Amino acid sequence: MKKRILTALILTSCLIAGCSVSTHPSNETPASTVTATTTVSEETSGVEIIPDPNFEGIWSRTNVSSSLWAQINISEVEGDTMHVMGTFGYYSLLGDIDAYASFVSETEAVISQQDLDPAAAPGYIHLTLSGDTLTVTSEDWFFGMGEYVTVDGEFTSGDPVYTNANILVDTFSEEELTTIQELIDDDLIYENSFTDPTVTGIVTDEEVLLTNGTSARHISCTVPTDTTGYDILITDNGKIYIDVNNGEIYTNDSGFTGDVLPEFTEE
Numbered sequence: 001m002k003k004r005i006l007t008a009l010i011l012t013s014c015l016i017a018g019c020s021v022s023t024h025p026s027n028e029t030p031a032s033t034v035t036a037t038t039t040v041s042e043e044t045s046g047v048e049i050i051p052d053p054n055f056e057g058i059w060s061r062t063n064v065s066s067s068l069w070a071q072i073n074i075s076e077v078e079g080d081t082m083h084v085m086g087t088f089g090y091y092s093l094l095g096d097i098d099a100y101a102s103f104v105s106e107t108e109a110v111i112s113q114q115d116l117d118p119a120a121a122p123g124y125i126h127l128t129l130s131g132d133t134l135t136v137t138s139e140d141w142f143f144g145m146g147e148y149v150t151v152d153g154e155f156t157s158g159d160p161v162y163t164n165a166n167i168l169v170d171t172f173s174e175e176e177l178t179t180i181q182e183l184i185d186d187d188l189i190y191e192n193s194f195t196d197p198t199v200t201g202i203v204t205d206e207e208v209l210l211t212n213g214t215s216a217r218h219i220s221c222t223v224p225t226d227t228t229g230y231d232i233l234i235t236d237n238g239k240i241y242i243d244v245n246n247g248e249i250y251t252n253d254s255g256f257t258g259d260v261l262p263e264f265t266e267e
Contacts, residue, residue: 051077051103052129059134059155066162067091067200072134072155074127076100082109084127088149091200091225095149101127116143125151132157148224168198171205171219179240180232183250193244197221197228208264210235218264233261 056077061070072086081100088095099116101109107130113123123140134155141151168177184190201223208218216235223229233241241261242250249259256262 049080049103049106051080051082051109052106053077055082055109055127055129055134057157059157060160061088061153062156062160063154063163064160065164065200067164068153069160069162070151070153070155072136084109084111084125086151088145088151090146090149091223093146093149093225095145095151097125097144097151101125113141113143164199164203167203168195171198171203176234176240179252180242180250183240183242183252184244185250189244189246193228193246194230194242197223197230201229207267208233209267211263211265214239215267216264231261233264 055074057074059072059074061068068090070086070088072084074082074084076083080103082103084097084099084101086097088097097111099111101111103109108126108128110127111125113120120143121140123142124138125141126135126137126139128135128137134157136151136153136155138151145151172180180194181190184194198221201221203219203221205217205219208216210216210233214235214237216233216239219230219232219234221229221231227245230242230244232243233239239253239256240251241253241256243261244250247259249256249261
């Protein structure tokens, strides 16, 4: 079976929802900072950490699907802390953070979950700067995150690269797109049930065999946070069958009378 996944792998995250709280670190050093600071102090023999000023600015998550967009605004890079505000997306779900990160080296700062809520379980967000890339990783973090939402990823201060930017033309030929639009023959259904899910969802494209022996492609689209999506069969001889989950099959096969897609097996 030949199968292509035409969207970025979904980032995994904590499943517990919370609310965002803005706070400045207390005088007590977070647990994560204690460990890191001890290491840094041993290596630098007490030399003061001077944060990299290039942390400051607006950063966008990159090399992901646009449905996993995120933006971080870093300001007040001074002393041993910096202010971090961010919004993180997972399809229609959102999470946010508004907190101060403590520097453990010139190029790394850490946010402690217990700074936001002393009663919370330990959890940390690490922000590491390398050149023009900000790498964000988390450990047991859930504060302010919606279900499945994560802060993790690579961020750029330039224009983000989205892996699904050309998903429509990468999946369908111009002729196929024209035929699909003509078959659906309703601009609203075409947009809401075909083009929008394709751009925002998870698209798979695999070679299958119809029960009559005809080879075809099965293109499936799902959007994890809603019910939109579709299944399309495109045969080697140009027949197209479209199911956009509205109870109707759109096809250019004049002899087809079914109300579901033709049966098929994976090759």
